[in-house]
Amino acid sequence: MTQADALTELRERLREFASARDWAQFHSPKNLAIALSVEAAELLEHFQWVTEEASQRLPAAELAQVCEELADVLLYLVRLADRLGVDLIAAANDKIELNARKYPAGEVRGSSRKYTDR
């Protein structure tokens, strides 16, 4: 079994889901990128008035809703990557490599000043 099975399965389920509903017509990369952004904001909304510290200890009901939003983001991400022909896992591993070179541990340790990923 390859390492991408969990995401490959999701990708297949999403293809069937859209196909059964004839929804692929709405799934241009542009629209999917919008949907992804909207879901990310719905996720963020759960944290907008709580402190950073309280965000570590969300009540169960709140965490369940956050869980659903995390799922929504992943689903649109997988669908968008599929429509663009992008290998998500490979891209992610490449990006960690790039970030490691951009932010050498010795230089940036403990500092948020350089904490960006571009």
Place this chain on the structure above:
Amino acid sequence: MTQADALTELRERLREFASARDWAQFHSPKNLAIALSVEAAELLEHFQWVTEEASQRLPAAELAQVCEELADVLLYLVRLADRLGVDLIAAANDKIELNARKYPAGEVRGSSRKYTDR
């Protein structure tokens, strides 16, 4: 080998990355949710002035940048799920189930009117 290996590997690499830089202190769920939202917008920016049709045929250089943004979104998603103790794959599969019940193929086929996932 479990099906979650690719994501589990990413999760471990991200733990080491943050640990080596003493950056876990900045990784409250609140901050990670913000970062995720910011990356989703950077991804979306590549599509803001192109047509839906053109978004299906991005030039190679543009697609390479989009690839990086997709990676950034996945990395923050994996990191946030980790900090919250959420199983991303399980949550995603549950959500597809929920969506299938909310949007029965027979009822919504071809229509964007009901096309939301909440």
Place this chain on the structure above:
Amino acid sequence: MTQADALTELRERLREFASARDWAQFHSPKNLAIALSVEAAELLEHFQWVTEEASQRLPAAELAQVCEELADVLLYLVRLADRLGVDLIAAANDKIELNARKYPAGEVRGSSRKYTDR
């Protein structure tokens, strides 16, 4: 009457609103910036599955909801600018000047290639 009256009035109403509810404690610039971003996504959500062309002809009910989201964005923008001591109108006029220099009409006419505002 100065030219900033409409926004100044909004600023005052928002100060009273927050004060009457003892909500200023939640109005750090960070939290307000998050709220603004969340509202912008709620606005965007109304457009995610419609075509650009259909977005010019929204049904009355949809337009009424979009109207409310536009209002939400403006309210958080005014509140955030107030908490940061920023003159929104002056900043906006300065930005148009800057954009005019960055994108001289003669050079960019008709092209979306250079259409960004940074």
Place this chain on the structure above:
Amino acid sequence: MTQADALTELRERLREFASARDWAQFHSPKNLAIALSVEAAELLEHFQWVTEEASQRLPAAELAQVCEELADVLLYLVRLADRLGVDLIAAANDKIELNARKYPAGEVRGSSRKYTDR
């Protein structure tokens, strides 16, 4: 002089700016809503790793950049409202009224639990 002069002026300047560059073709409400969301995220990015408390005391250079992002958000907001034929000030004042009824001061004072604006 009406109270909307500052925003009316911005609206007129933005019409001329787009017209001189033949950019109105890209300014569908859908595209403008995307651009607005992208700018809101660029604004938010300045706050992603700082504490709420530090966000009240931004260094001058950082505040200058935040100022530009606030301007970008306002410009797209004014442009989008214009393309949709929406009176921003009227909508904003109506929304404050609505919020005052949804969140009576006596009931919600000091609590973030009900702090949402929908």
